[in-house]
Amino acid sequence: FLGLQEQLVYFDPWLAGVVFPSLIIAGLCAIPFVDRNPKGMGYYTLKERPFAIAFFLFGFLILWVLLVFLGTFLRGPNWNFFGPFETWDVHKVLVLNNINLSEFFWIRWLGTGFPVLLEGSGHLPRIVNAVARESVGLALVAGYLVLIPPILAKTFLKRFYAGLGFIRYNIVMNLTLIMMLLPIKMVLRWVLNLKYIVAIPEYFFNI
Numbered sequence: 001f002l003g004l005q006e007q008l009v010y011f012d013p014w015l016a017g018v019v020f021p022s023l024i025i026a027g028l029c030a031i032p033f034v035d036r037n038p039k040g041m042g043y044y045t046l047k048e049r050p051f052a053i054a055f056f057l058f059g060f061l062i063l064w065v066l067l068v069f070l071g072t073f074l075r076g077p078n079w080n081f082f083g084p085f086e087t088w089d090v091h092k093v094l095v096l097n098n099i100n101l102s103e104f105f106w107i108r109w110l111g112t113g114f115p116v117l118l119e120g121s122g123h124l125p126r127i128v129n130a131v132a133r134e135s136v137g138l139a140l141v142a143g144y145l146v147l148i149p150p151i152l153a154k155t156f157l158k159r160f161y162a163g164l165g166f167i168r169y170n171i172v173m174n175l176t177l178i179m180m181l182l183p184i185k186m187v188l189r190w191v192l193n194l195k196y197i198v199a200i201p202e203y204f205f206n207i
Contacts, residue, residue: 002071003064005079010185012196012206020178027175034168051160055176063182098195101137130200137198141207149173181207 007016037048046053074081076088099108106114115132131138149170153161161169188194198207 003067006067006071007182010182010189012204014204015207023175023178030171034164034172036164036168059179063179098189098193100196100199101194102133102199105136130202134198134200141198145174145177148177
């Protein structure tokens with residue numbers, strides 16, 4: 001469970017604790033239906049299934065074993081990050097300087113406040129304003145999940161797309177892109193102190 005605990009640093013609890021584990025199980029269940037290679041039935045070789053083996057090793061070693069390693073050796077009291085030779089001080093206090101993409105975009109880059117589309121009280125203005133505030137992050141996530149698969153199908157993954165077909169290809173690519181969100185979020189947190197790409201805490205929707 002240290003892997004799940006480490007994911008909670010980068011994602012909302014419902015994503016890290018419910019959605020992602022469910023997608024892992026669904027992805028494992030989908031393997032027999034996605035793999036259309038008739039060769040080597042009953043066993044796997046790197047020559048026949050390079051993508052499948054690379055996909056599995058990346059998910060297991062990088063996104064699971066590495067997270068367990070980080071949680072075991074580099075996370076100390078209060079789940080703070082400690083270097084390899086740093087003393088685990090229970091009184092260590094970290095400055096909370098992580099900010100969301102909407103703050104980067106509207107406040108730091110444009111120098112304006114968050115957009116307000118509707119004034120007044122009620123449920124609808126809150127929804128509209130939250131969507132407007134996070135429009136950049138929503139557009140990035142939508143482009144990441146919707147545009148990348150067809151672009152790759154037309155360029156680098158033509159043979160892969162032809163072998164799988166439309167439905168199987170999109171299932172594999174969306175599972176792959178969702179899996180890659182974790183290392184992307186980890187790098188963004190470490191390099192840019194970015195907390196969430198999309199942050200709508202009013203409705204517990206944070207990516």
